[in-house]
Amino acid sequence: MTVKNGFNERISALGSLLQAEGRVQLEMEEISYLHDRFSSWMTLFEVAGLLWEFRFNKFLRELLVLCTDGNIDELRAMARDFYLQGKNAHDASREYKSITAKRRKDINAIVETTPENSL
Known part of the structure; x- marks a missing residue:
């Protein structure tokens, strides 16, 4: 890794x-990521933003792997809230699966009570 002006x-x-x-x-993985994207004009706030982006994207990848049967767009939308709440990927996947299971149960209940001829 080459030393960039102001990086250290x-x-x-x-x-x-x-x-x-x-x-x-x-x-070390985070430091390498930051180093590869660092420019000497960046403020500490911008470097912190890069770190947040790295950690969030890592969290999102873990969540997508744990919820392979989930809706990707829905997972992406919910991932930010889960991440900001400080949840790890396993806790977030359990909560997502709980939410979707309840939703499926509610949909099944509606379908079961709907007369066949009204569909």
Whole structure:
């Protein structure tokens, strides 16, 4: 990895902010991702935004793998809320499956009570 102008300082500052907030520290995979996308004009806020994007996309991929029978567009829409609530992918997949199971049950109940000739 080549050293980019200002990268180490911003990564160090970001690590300090994460530590002060009691959040998960940077992993090597994250540092590599940030380094590949870093430009010297970026502010610490922009670097933090890249980190959020990386972590969210990783969360979304895990969620999609856990919910292979789910609606992809619906999962993408719900993933942001799950992520912002601090849920891990396993908890989010359980909640998504619970929501969709209830929805299916409600739809089945409606279908069962609808007379055949009105369909």
